[in-house]
Every structure is written in C-alpha cells, then in structure tokens.
Amino acid sequence: MLKMPPLDISVMDRRAEIVAALRNIVPGEGVIDSELERRAYDCDGLTAYRQLPLVVAAPQTTAQVVAVMRYCSQQGIKVVPRGAGTSLSGGALPLEDGVLLSMSRFNRILEIDIANRCAVVQPGVTNLGVTHAVQDQGFYYAPDPSSQIACSIGGNVAENSGGVHCLKYGLTTNNVLGVEIVTLDGEVTRLGGKHFDAGGYDLLGVIVGSEGMLGVVTEVTVRILPKPPGARALMIGFSSVEGAGDCVAAVIAAGIIPGGMEMMDRLAVEAAEAFIHAGYPLDCAALLIVELDGCETEVDHLVEAVETIAAAHGATSCRSSQSEAERLLFWAGRKAAFSSVGRISPDYLCMDGTIPRKRIGEVLRRVQQMEAEYGLRCANVFHAGDGNLHPLILYDANIPGQFEQAEAFGADILRLCVEVGGVLTGEHGVGVEKRDLMGTMFSDIDLEQQQRLKCAFDPDGLLNPGKVFPQLCRCAELGRVHVRGGQVRFPDLPRF
C-alpha cells in the first residue's frame, strides 16, 4: 500500500472555510467542492492509485494562482498542481488534505512568433495543440509523448516529457525557452524567454522535470521547428532481440541519428497486428521501425544505408514505406501498442526504464525469466534509439493479489535497469510510482542534495509533497552543516 505524508487533520476540519476562501479568489465554477465532481480528479494516468482531493481549484489567471498559493502558504495547506492528468507515474495524485490546483483553464495560445521560432502558450494547451497552431506555417513542436492529443504543455514541463522523436530532437527541456512560474509564497518569476540561455543559474532547466514540486507553471515559451520536408519509415523483422539490438547499435555507429527508432517484441507485435493490421511480420522475435526524416535526397540515402545495415545484421524481413499513407500505417501499430495490449489483457502496468542499448538482449531475457517467476506476461515496447524500455505487464485486477504481483514484477524490472547501468525512468517521471525505488539509484546524500533544491523553492514542503522522494524532507534539518560518521541520517523522519 502506498504511504503518503501524514494527514493534516486540522486542515481537513477546516474544509468548508477553505472552500469559501478559495471561492473568494476563484469565482464561479472555478472551485469544485461536491464529492461527485471531485471524484473526476481522484487519479491521473496511474489509475491504480486514487485519492479524493480536499477541494479542486481551477484558476484562470496568474493573479488567481498567486492568491491561491499565497493563501495556502499562509494557512499551511498542501497544493498539488495538475495539468491534463495524463501522468503515468502519479505525479498529479491528489492529497486528501491538499488543494488540487487544476491548470486546465489556462488553455490559450498567447503568441506565435515565427521570426523568433517560438510560441508562447498557457500551460493547459495540449501538446498537439501547439503543433496545430503552427503547422500552417510549416512548423511543429518536436516532443511528442504518446498522450500528445490530451497531455498539456504544463504537464510536459513538469515531467520533462519525451516521445518517439527525442533522440534526434530532444526532450521537453531541450525545446522550452522560457516559463513563468508561481512559487508557493506567491512570487511570480519569469525564467528565460525568447532568447537563449539564462543570466544566472539555469533555473528554467531545473523547473523542467521537477514534477510540479518547485513552482506552478503559468506560461511557457516553446521552441518550434520547421517541419522536415519528408520522412520514410522502415519496418525490419529480426529472429532475435539481440539481432535487432545489434542493428540499432550499428545504425548509430554508422553516424545515423534516425528521427525515430522503435523496437517491439513478439507479444507486442502480435497484439498490435491483431488490432491495427499494419502488416507487421508475425514470424519475428523483434520488429524495428526506423524513421528517417529530412530532405528527399537525404531520406532516400539514409533508407538505403539502413537497409544495408539491416541485411548485414540478419534481418528476416525489411520493408520501406513507399508512401506517406504507408509510413503512417507502419507507425499506427506502434502508436497503438499500449491500447493493443489493453485488448489482450484486462489490465496492464506500463513501466519506463532506460538501459544502455547494448544490454537490451540480456534485459529482455531476464524479463522473460521474471514472467515465469511471477506467472504474468510482459510485452515490451522499446524506444531503441535512446534505450528507453516500456515493459507492459499484463494482469487482472479482479484476481486478488495480482496487482501487487504486477507491481513487484515492475519494480524488479526497474531494479534490473539500474543494475545494468540504466535509470528508473526515461520519460514518465518518478511521481509516486517509482518513489520508493529512488534508493536503488541514489544514495541518501544524493537525495538530500536534491531535496535541498526543493527547500530553496518551497521551505515548508507544501507543494506536491509525497512525490519523488522516499523520505519526508525537513528543510531546517537539511540546512544544517554537520559532520557525520556513517550513522543513519535523520532516524526520526518517517520513511514512506
């Protein structure tokens, strides 16, 4: 069972008073009080964990955010910011004694500035909404998480979201030029802008990926890119995962950075093909989809080069898209991989570790062994270009104990990722999901150092507490300078 910070009963007792105070700040329907309506906010994309928020506030202006934050800070009330609620790690999991700050009404595109190749948007604008707003002028917003139709830019900033194109075009952090944030004390700070780099510390870079724990993002300036004139995809089958992995390494070693390079294992291919009929070969142990983009000359040249590499690495089949429709079809199966797996199993858990690419064969072999140990199946989808693995663990929540088994299986996979030199999360974030695994990757000192950054922004620990760190942070204690001799630190602090 997931442990969250101890409840503040005094806050819960004052619920009616808090609702009234928030209504004074955010008029009309901006404060959601009824249990039925609050129920809609009780989880994010990590649906296994649910918690009714104390109250939901959905401000519409930065001034309202400032007032809400100032009020909560003065009253010692916790705040959990939420974008579109698509987080797969529970980053927006509400707190029973905390205000859920929904940023969904910040949904306007404020400015499109083609000359400076950027767009200024409110955080509730969807990821795809940015691309839609600039595509008429030949531009797009590069990071493309699979939830891009629904997920918000503010959430992307909080999670440093990736997508299938990030090996070549970077994560959110490489594509954001500026933000406006409101810290818990109600201070409005602008970091970055339409220019490159910052004057002081790179606080913009720190805000991106901070999982809503340092400040609430109220405006984002994103970098937009001219859309590549063309793209073609290759669909390459292999009789072994190792063969596919070697091919990926050889493509990179040849100096080619594909726009996207995805791998699916047999179970994922079967599920996707049964659903989408993309023409995936069913006789392969691993399927690669490699997309090359750029000008036509370059794309054709690179397609040939990858075909040659694939053949040299024992590909059992290789097709290149001959039309835009065919390219999209190749992708359709991959993009529907999660929902395809959802069709063959009542429930699934989506994991998100990164490994050094060269270890993929070994990691998948050990995952197979774990399947036998746990008696659960696992389909694997892999952003092969950057080593980001998404094992999908199939289970049935109606069978008692199976969810816990699936979670334990997932944790074992993530520990394995760290063991082979990788990390716990490549793009979904730590949230509550991987919080208690942080110790496998970081020492207490590492985690304390991270929490000291949190203290600089939020000394009272009221903004999104209970996420990312497996131990409550007490800033006064962390701030002291003292010599230690290997004793257990802060033995009196609760560990989740």
Add this chain to the structure above:
Amino acid sequence: MPVLTPADAADAQQMIAAAVAETRPLEIRAGASKQALGRSERPTDVLDVSRLRGVIDYEPSELVLTVHAATPMAEVQTLLDGHGQMLSFEPPDWRALLGAAKSATGTLGGVVACNLAGPRRVRAGAARDYLLGFAAINGRAEAWKAGGKVVKNVTGYDLCKLQAGAFGTLSLLTELTLKVMPKPETACTLVLTGLDDAAAIEALTTALNTPHEVSGAAHLPAAVAARASILRSAGIVGAATAIRLEGPPRSVAFRRDALATLFQALGPGAELGAVDTAAFWAEVGAVRPLLSPSRCIWRLCPPPASAPNLVTALKAQLPTAEIFYDWGGGLIWLATDGDDVDGGAGVIRSRLERSGGHATLIAAAADLRATTPVFDPLPPPLKALHARIKSGFDPLNLFNPGRMHQGL
C-alpha cells in the same frame, strides 16, 4: 597563494573537508583557461583539480562519454574525432578572448561549468543540453551524483542543468557524462555578401525557418568581416552573412542549392568548402574578429529577430562599439572601448531590459570586472532564490564565492 592539487576525487573531498572545517573559500581551477571569466573577486586558496583527468568510459554506439572532469578538451576532441563523433554544442576556444596564458588548456569541466556553446547552439543546444550526469563534491564535503549514464533520463530533479553554467559555485564537478553525436560527413557555408544588418538578420531568419537544417547563422558587418582570416583568404569582401549546412554530401549539396536559389535576389554570394567552413566557424566561436587587447567584449542574448534594432539603438549611445551576430541574431558579440566608464554596461542592460534577453561581460580588465556586474544583476526575489539554492549546495559559501554575483 596556497594551491591544493588533489590526485583524485577522494583526495579533493578531503581537502574540501579541511576547507569546511576552517571555513576557507576555494577558487576551483583546472586548465586555467577561463581565469579571467566572471567577477574578479577570488579567494586566496586555489583548488587545482587538473589531475582529475582521463577517460572513464566511452561507448560510441551508446553515444555516451564519461570522463574525469578536468580532462583536457583537446584529449576529448581527439578521442571523439577518432570515432567520427563530436560534442555537437561545438564548445568554442575562448583562450585568446580571455587572454589566457599559452600554457592554458581548456577542460571539459570548465566548458560545462561555464555552459559554453558555439555557433551550432542555434540548432543543437548548449553544454547544458548534453550533460547527462555527473559526480561532484558539495560544500559540505559530501560526494554526490545526479543524472545517469544513458541518453534519456528523468529520474529526480535535473541538476545537470543547474551545474552547467553555475561557474563552479555550487559543487566541485569530479566526473561528467555527456551525450555525444555523430560528426556530419561534410559541411559547407553559403556566404551572402554586402547586406546591412537588418537585411542580413532577415536572411538568416528566412534560412533558419526553412527545413534545411541550418547549423550556423552568423553575420559579420564589413569592418569585422575584413578581420576574419578565412573570409579574407577566400576573397570575400564586405559584410558577410554566413549560413552553414552539414550532413551527407548529397543532402548538403541539395540544401545548398535550395538556399542559393532562395537568396538569388540578394546577389551571387560565395561558398566555403568543408575545410574553410570548419576554420571559419571556429573563428566565429572564438570571437576572433573582434579581439583587441584594450576592448571589453560583451555577449548579448536577445530574441534573435530583435537583434538589428537593438544594435542600432546601442550604437547610437556607444558609437565606437563594434559587433557581429551569431545564432541568427540570438547572440550579439559586442566590443566596446575599454575607456567607457562601465564598459557600456548601463546602456547595454537598459536596452536589453526593453528587448528581453541578457548580457554577460566576457572579457574586460580585472578592475572593471570588480566594479561592473559581469552577469545581469538579479531582481531581489530572484537573487534571494539564488542565495537559497547556493546555500543548499555550499552553505558556507566556499566555492568560487563572488564569481557570478557579489555575495553569492
């Protein structure tokens, strides 16, 4: 001046522990190539970490390089070059710009600590965008780490961004992991000639807004272009607006032709081949065409398209200033006469406040860097936040105190 020279990270940790015990500030130094960068306030004790050098792990097919922090840039570049790879943020060589001694060697740690980036910044980002992970020692003498050794990672706060560009004020970096990229097969530079600043930035904006993957976009007004040795030897006269293309030969040729057609109306232009292209952009990154011993050199980062208007306004107040543009206007290198009382800081910063962006005084005499803020002064709430962050890493203010901001 006591100089501590730790043999390895553990040694450095002990020396820092001793400094903590005595509250004794330290200037962190390695190759001594950027000593003149930042405010001129310096502690008397030097922690010279230049022995923390050498490659720890390099996996070309993983695109990952791990080194001890003070590994010389030349060593890094030779190694990567041998495998057809590079640091794609194109770290510039600022030794001449900063008046470093002949013996000075740039190190990767220095490049990261100062978040350097060369002309390819406009397309590929800066050092901050390529630092994947690091090991460090904080101002409590604790060894700690953040990030990872894989190219995609969001586990925990992104402290790589904070360390890159902190000028050694938060922690001593001991080990760095960077993402490396394949080197382009070839490159060329299209040079448009005779354009005024406004027309040039417009042309660069047009080029950057095509899908032709422009990886360098600089404009040198006539007087500055005349001092760029590669342009001179290529027989290019007058203002030069340079556009770089990189990639497979057929692709580069195709995109060069496409851009040449696009800019036909602007005159015939010229072209630099692969060798001259490398030399030219190295000159641009090193700011060589502006160098002169008595000058202050400023680095301005405005919104790119606003650059020509900003320059017009600045020149009205600083008539002897000389400039050139990089990053499609997103970077203005500006040289002022050393006899300006504040090196032009007042004029430059008040103008930038209107246009957006920031300015850093990169090269100036020590006495000027003592009296004129090198980095933009921070508004009080932001300065307080910086102070809280600094104190979270270095509570006794031991590492490079005052190097970025007074009192920080």
